[in-house]
Amino acid sequence: MNKKPQKSLYVTITKMVPAVLTALISTGLGFIALYTSPVPMIQDFGKMLTLGMIVSFIVGLFLLIPILFIRDHHFKSEGNKKKQTRLKAKKGDGFFNWFTKHLITLRWLIVIIAFLSAGFGIWADLKAGVETDVEKFMPQDTQELKDIHRLRDILGSTDSISVVYEADDVSSTEVMDWADEITGRVDREFPETIVDSRSITTALRQMNDGELPEPHGIEEKLAEMPEEQKKLMMNEERTKGVITISIKHLEAEELKEFINDLMDFLEAKEIEGIETTVTGKAVLDVEMVTALTTGRYKMTLLGMGLVFLGLLIAYRHPVKAFIPLLPINLIVGWSGAAMSLLDIKYTPLTATLGALIIGIGTEFTILIMERFYEERKKGRNSREAIMITNRKTGKAILASAFTTIGGFTALLISDFVILSNFGLMTLINIFLALFSTIVVMPAILIILDRFVKIRHIRENELAVN
Template identity: 80%
Template sequence: MNNKPKKALNQTLTKMVPAVLTALIATGLGFIALYTSPVPMIQDFGKMLTVGMIISFIAGVLILIPILFTRDHFFKKERVKQKQVKLKNMKGDRFFNWFTNKLILMKWFIVLVAFISAGFGIWADLQAGVETDVEKFMPQDTQELKDIHKLREILGSTDQISVVYEAADVSSAELLEWVDGVTGTVKSEFPETIIDTRSVTTALRQMNEGEFPVNQKIEEYLAEMPESQKKLLINEEGTKGVITLSIEHLEAEELKGFIDDLIDYFEAEELKGVDTTVTGKAVLDAEMVTALTAGRYKMTLLGMGLVFFGLLLVYRHPVKAFIPLLPIALIVGWSGGAMFLLDIKYTPLTATLGALIIGIGTEFTILIMERFYEERKKGRNSNEAIVVTNRKTGKAILASAFTTIGGFSALLISDFVILSNFGLMTLINISLALFSTIVVMPAILIILDRFVKIRHVGENELPVN
């Protein structure tokens, strides 16, 4: 009896741990893509995912496995209970056998439907919008948000863009005339967006009964202007000034388009010897849109590329390195389709879903593939091997997926929209990863099995990876 726990321990350390380590490496490579994001919070998210994954692996090997071995080796009553559990599991095994045999018969149909639907999802994902408005992330019934809306109704705007201009002397008469001109014309150029404009020339006009002063009076008014007010408009060195634009509250895509037009306007109106820069929080929000749209595709493609080359080094076989990524590509497409159908916009959190899909999905697909080829090396044909694989490893993946779903479900009750949407999409993606691994992966393994030559255990030659 005591030999069984030792045998189980040996098989776990020699079979399961290397497979899990391979999945860990692939997952880590997928998360590296998050570090390339220009958004710091996404980079930090990637770091914490990597750290948590490493800690989980170490805890599993150094804590969980010894606990399980101790239980089975020293407590005989527990082993009697295990036998009773095995009898209960026989019904589950019969279901998995029946289910997998059905999958084998429908393998081509499954793969065809999977790739067509994923293609639609990728197309739909390209149409998805991006949300960077912090107000949309907050609980919509909070008093603070209501106060902001009330203040916006009173003032007309709470959003601003700053246009910084630089020159050798920003207080010269010629430059101030240019500032006065663009301060007025920019509002008439964008009447539906710009509510008010303010610059140092606005203050000079107020001091001169609404008229722009000339030559000597400019110097006098600048000297009389309170220093605290003057510092808000030009710097102490007199080399930089700012034009402040109060604007309507715009959606992310509209804001980005307006800022692009504004940059073009100031480039066209720019005075010789003067450099202008459009800046401010609104510009940062617009840059976030670019980072989340172009950045999320780059992160996903980079993550998949890193995983492929990592698996290629491990397996030294391009087909085996490619197989785990096929279900992942499907999940990426399905996820985009789900966001389109649910009308959920990308946020700094949901932009990380591509890398998260690669991390979670790769672990599942590698474990299934490792067990499949282990059964193939024992002499089973591809159909028999996938039946055993789904029956044995499928249940473990189901348990892992359900516990992960349970953990992320807590995000659904968050009052913050950004968190609840992220939780919802994570649950959908984990479910898609589970479906792709249990349903689509077996079909892919059987179809591509002909490209991976296997030497059965016991033959003189080593298995070809």
């Protein structure tokens, strides 16, 4: 009876599954950082990534492994196919042996160049722009977008900001005079940005031949005004009013600067008893810019910290917990350099790349490290261990990476710029993760091997190769 399938199943369950589970937990810890984002869609993206990862592990453990065991146990392969498979494996092993020997020889040069280039990438990433303009996300040749541009040319603006002011009685003479002054003054204060401004006093002037009614006439005019129109400019309790400011279409940074200047202007013009708040979709866009700009760094650093703590608990060794994160730091830097060279701005989707890098890269690096120390425990020196690791595990990582690449390639043909850019950067990051794992990780393992003490297992404890 052929016992090889049983031996393969035993090794897979006892050796591979724990390593994959460790990588799974570390990846999940990295994705937890997405939950801290102030942007709801990023939080939901993190939840779906975590759920998908858990489902994939369960399917692989309880469906894929049994299928492979049944295939090998009950269905014998033909001899010729076995010979062809062995011949291809020998050719692949020869390439990996040659490749890894050169990596070992050039390990210090590889590490130095890798960290210098990653440092440049991090510096370039700090200057990267953020894109929150929805119009830039959608296909640029759609009729709907052309209609928006045509409407903007006719009206002068399709964007607006609301200034909400609160007082005990916004219909009082003092508050009306203040609202009238702000409505007329703000146009002159920002002539290059503001197209028009309107408030309750604008409607009162239109009802009174262009003049603001006398104090005793304000109440009379308000009574004549249609209720639906009045509700657009003040609430029924008359404790809140709105000044609507129509503005030109601005880029995110210009919009942020204008809103800050507007707030300073209102603060300087505020009088006792009146409080103002600048709100509207434009303000939400600025908040998103801030969230994406500062939030992505926090998410990446938090993800790194959580993964380190998880690995520290699992391995109870600071160096072993730190090693898988070194290549991930490199990928973060290289990714920033790639975005800078390709002139791609951050969007709500690309802002999640840090967490994706941690997720994809950590899985690869942990599997490589686990196999390396498994070989070291068998008594092999660091060079022999990394040769076997790259030859055996490297091929599996290559297959996994290219499968993932194939899935994300579909995003490149999307008409939506936000999706195509996300797909492009994800593909680049997968390639970088693959490069960092196959090329840089072996060099790091060789260099830091002296800091990790290995207990060699006895001959009868050796796992089946």
